[in-house]
Amino acid sequence: MSGHSSDSMDSVAAVLGVTMDNPDRSIIRKDVLNMVWPYTLENVLHFAVGIVSTAMVGRLGATALATVGLSMRVVSWVWVLSQAVTVGATVLVARAVGGQQREQAAHAAAQALFLMVFLGLALAATFYFFAESIIGIFPGESGLLSEGTKYLRIVAWGIPFTGISMTVGAVLRGSGDTKTPMYIAVVVNIVNIVLGYLLIFGNLGFPRLGLEGGAIAVVSAQGVGCLAALVVLFLGKTLPISLQTLRNINVSLMRSMLSIGIPASAESAFWQAATFILTMLIVSLGTVSMAAHQVGLTVEGLSYMPAGALGVAATAFVGQSLGARRPHLSERYMREVLRWAMALCAITTITLVAIPKALLRLLTTDTAVIDLGAYYLILMGLAQFPQILAWVFNGALRGAGDTKSPMYFAGVGIWLVRLPLAFFFGQYLGMGILGVWWAMLVDILVRFGLSFWRYRQGKWKEAT
Numbered sequence: 001m002s003g004h005s006s007d008s009m010d011s012v013a014a015v016l017g018v019t020m021d022n023p024d025r026s027i028i029r030k031d032v033l034n035m036v037w038p039y040t041l042e043n044v045l046h047f048a049v050g051i052v053s054t055a056m057v058g059r060l061g062a063t064a065l066a067t068v069g070l071s072m073r074v075v076s077w078v079w080v081l082s083q084a085v086t087v088g089a090t091v092l093v094a095r096a097v098g099g100q101q102r103e104q105a106a107h108a109a110a111q112a113l114f115l116m117v118f119l120g121l122a123l124a125a126t127f128y129f130f131a132e133s134i135i136g137i138f139p140g141e142s143g144l145l146s147e148g149t150k151y152l153r154i155v156a157w158g159i160p161f162t163g164i165s166m167t168v169g170a171v172l173r174g175s176g177d178t179k180t181p182m183y184i185a186v187v188v189n190i191v192n193i194v195l196g197y198l199l200i201f202g203n204l205g206f207p208r209l210g211l212e213g214g215a216i217a218v219v220s221a222q223g224v225g226c227l228a229a230l231v232v233l234f235l236g237k238t239l240p241i242s243l244q245t246l247r248n249i250n251v252s253l254m255r256s257m258l259s260i261g262i263p264a265s266a267e268s269a270f271w272q273a274a275t276f277i278l279t280m281l282i283v284s285l286g287t288v289s290m291a292a293h294q295v296g297l298t299v300e301g302l303s304y305m306p307a308g309a310l311g312v313a314a315t316a317f318v319g320q321s322l323g324a325r326r327p328h329l330s331e332r333y334m335r336e337v338l339r340w341a342m343a344l345c346a347i348t349t350i351t352l353v354a355i356p357k358a359l360l361r362l363l364t365t366d367t368a369v370i371d372l373g374a375y376y377l378i379l380m381g382l383a384q385f386p387q388i389l390a391w392v393f394n395g396a397l398r399g400a401g402d403t404k405s406p407m408y409f410a411g412v413g414i415w416l417v418r419l420p421l422a423f424f425f426g427q428y429l430g431m432g433i434l435g436v437w438w439a440m441l442v443d444i445l446v447r448f449g450l451s452f453w454r455y456r457q458g459k460w461k462e463a464t
Contacts, residue, residue, distance in 0.1 A: 088261030093174030098323030318399030352381030
């Protein structure tokens with residue numbers, strides 16, 4: 001943490017343009033890059049925890065890969081529900097910082113921590129005690145479901161750690177500090193790699209625990225990351241938060257935070273619920289289909305990292321600009337964010353379409369899984385432009401406080417397009433897993449059209 005003072009300076013720089021009446025484009029570009037690249041690297045490193053685990057587990061076979069995919073599909077609900085807190089925290093902190101009210105920002109951060117601790121413990125208990133019933137929802141082979149139950153019961157212990165880390169990261173990014181969460185991600189990644197290497201394969205005298213070892217490694221890394229995040233929040237200088245700040249519970253502020261965050265959480269819940277149903281369909285298509293879907297998602301997820309960063313940048317800078325009563329600046333920041341989004345789309349599209357099998361070989365040696373997964377990467381490569389740009393447009397809407405529109409668009413796309421088409425293409429037309437993937441592509445196109453339409457209306461710039 002020795003470099004934290006310099007991070008605080010970067011935190012100020014990240015909102016420099018928002019505090020000026022008419023900043024040059026060079027300042028806006030610098031602000032955007034200072035926000036995007038650390039958050040991108042942080043997400044890449046966080047995602048690397050899953051990548052490394054998947055790569056190691058992939059050496060154990062298709063069943064092991066499918067087990068991780070099944071269990072993590074359940075745990076992904078933690079991220080969904082946590083958005084009710086983290087999105088609201090980012091918006092409220094960003095607005096307070098944009099209005100030069102750092103004490104208010106610290107108070108919002110404290111309320112976010114209260115909410116997340118309660119939510120994290122409740123989810124951990126639910127997934128641990130009801131793991132068998134939850135995994136049993138899926139119509140998979142008995143061995144797959146048994147292993148999935150064991151894996152879920154272990155990773156459930158890391159849920160509170162993950163929730164707290166996500167909350168601290170959201171608070172820091174809302175205040176403009178994106179580098180500190182990145183440093184924490186480095187530590188988490190190193191811990192996971194080392195422990196995974198030792199416990200999955202039994203290296204250097206450690207017991208060979210296989211899948212269970214991978215789960216223990218992930219939870220341990222999450223615990224270290226949580227501790228580091230709390231140290232940074234309370235001992236750092238990004239926000240004036242202390243133990244005294246935590247003593248003041250403000251139900252009204254919590255309600256405001258949730259009113260902003262719950263629609264975003266509901267949007268993700270639409271997606272997760274549909275994905276849950278899709279996973280049931282995919283599992284019924286066989287272990288190879290499930291394994292191919294899992295490794296395809298993992299590889300494609302690398303493109304989400306910078307895309308997610310651009311969406312967060314749109315949320316933060318729109319929120320800060322409107323908080324500072326400078327709506328014209330929100331437009332200028334969005335133009336810059338969209339330029340970088342277009343460049344990213346070009347890179348990810350070419351990569352996924354051109355070398356899908358080479359990417360999949362990094363995670364598994366199963367040729368059947370690689371051959372099938374390549375189709376997924378090619379289709380999702382074609383979806384990069386509409387998917388990434390929709391995230392940016394939705395990020396701007398959330399920064400202005402309009403979190404309901406993205407929620408409605410997700411509901412329409414997923415429940416009225418993705419699910420019906422997946423069953424129609426996959427089962428009725430007999431296309432199998434390829435039908436599911438084509439349905440996903442159509443859904444992405446529909447949601448992009450809706451998000452673009454709402455953004456172009458321009459009403460988000462009138463938020464106060």
